[in-house]
Amino acid sequence: MASTITFIGAGNMAGAIIGGMIESGFAPNDVIATSPSDDVLAPLRERLGIRTETDNAAAVAESDVVVLAVKPQIMREVCEQMRDAVQARRPLIVSVAAGLPAETLEAWLGGELPLVRCMPNTPALVGAGAAGLYANARVDEDQRRLATELMEAVGLVEWVEDEALLDAVTAVSGSAPAYFFLMFEAMEEAGVKLGLPADTARRLAMQTALGAAKMALSSDKPPAELKRNVMSPGGTTERAIAHLEDAELRRIMGEAMTACADRAAEMADELGQR
Numbered sequence: 001m002a003s004t005i006t007f008i009g010a011g012n013m014a015g016a017i018i019g020g021m022i023e024s025g026f027a028p029n030d031v032i033a034t035s036p037s038d039d040v041l042a043p044l045r046e047r048l049g050i051r052t053e054t055d056n057a058a059a060v061a062e063s064d065v066v067v068l069a070v071k072p073q074i075m076r077e078v079c080e081q082m083r084d085a086v087q088a089r090r091p092l093i094v095s096v097a098a099g100l101p102a103e104t105l106e107a108w109l110g111g112e113l114p115l116v117r118c119m120p121n122t123p124a125l126v127g128a129g130a131a132g133l134y135a136n137a138r139v140d141e142d143q144r145r146l147a148t149e150l151m152e153a154v155g156l157v158e159w160v161e162d163e164a165l166l167d168a169v170t171a172v173s174g175s176a177p178a179y180f181f182l183m184f185e186a187m188e189e190a191g192v193k194l195g196l197p198a199d200t201a202r203r204l205a206m207q208t209a210l211g212a213a214k215m216a217l218s219s220d221k222p223p224a225e226l227k228r229n230v231m232s233p234g235g236t237t238e239r240a241i242a243h244l245e246d247a248e249l250r251r252i253m254g255e256a257m258t259a260c261a262d263r264a265a266e267m268a269d270e271l272g273q274r
């Protein structure tokens with residue numbers, strides 16, 4: 001039996017997951033997206049053929065899975081407003097919100113609910129997402145499979161058994177597309193300084209990132225060895241890599257990712273304790 005999956009919130013993340021789901025063959029009629037504004041919903045409805053609803057509780061009343069995809073800052077209010085509908089239906093809850101703990105979300109929704117916390121990323125839109133998932137003790141095997149199926153429709157799924165590790169997942173994949181986009185910006189700017197047209201530099205940098213990722217994923221060699229294979233002794237790459245190592249790229253990445261994970265934990269404190 002097909003499950004009805006409702007997305008509460010229809011912004012960047014929900015749009016990316018829904019787009020990937022439809023692309024991978026989920027029936028548009030089984031998917032509902034909600035938002036207070038029909039202006040947000042209309043393009044999704046028209047582009048993807050999914051159902052939409054401005055009333056969260058009405059959508060929940062016919063759902064088997066409810067994906068919480070609003071900003072963490074308004075999550076409490078949104079959960080409390082649909083608490084009765086959730087308790088009447090008891091669907092599987094999947095939260096994609098950064099930071100917010102499973103226990104807090106479950107309490108805001110009235111308690112005793114199967115809940116999966118998921119940290120996805122926006123490349124889900126092109127079927128190349130990477131998500132970390134954590135299930136609370138009420139999630140049964142079928143629900144675990146359903147959550148896996150939902151997120152595998154848009155990319156890689158890795159389960160973690162310790163909820164705190166989702167902060168690490170946020171640093172490694174949730175926020176990480178932005179690190180690579182920053183790298184693209186920097187490479188394009190440098191390419192232009194070296195004389196290339198901007199669009200040429202951009203295309204070359206992006207294709208190279210795609211190639212490097214595909215190659216690393218399909219190789220049994222570790223990245224360090226693949227890197228060494230590009231570095232001819234006394235050649236150009238060696239010079240570039242030495243510069244990046246001297247500039248302590250590893251330390252900078254470590255600090256940025258620690259800041260990211262710390263912020264996820266901080267958000268849980270800020271938002272969960274109200």
Ligand SMILES: NC(=O)C1=CN([C@@H]2O[C@H](COP(=O)(O)OP(=O)(O)OC[C@H]3O[C@@H](n4cnc5c(N)ncnc54)[C@H](O)[C@@H]3O)[C@@H](O)[C@H]2O)C=CC1
Nearest residue numbers: 008009010011012013034035069070071072096097098120
């Ligand atoms: N953007 C990203 O790369 C990632 C975001 N997330 C998480 O996804 C969640 C959503 O983030 P974004 O999609 O970036 O935000 P967004 O601002 O693009 O989307 C939020 C959506 O919620 C809707 N909304 C506002 N009030 C509502 C209400 N009362 N009922 C229903 N919908 C309502 C808005 O219309 C908007 O469409 C956040 O909790 C964030 O932590 C997680 C991983 C990656």
Ligand SMILES: O=C(O)[C@@H]1CCC=N1
Nearest residue numbers: 097098170174175176
């Ligand atoms: O920046 C954020 O808070 C969200 C969560 C992970 C990616 N975007």
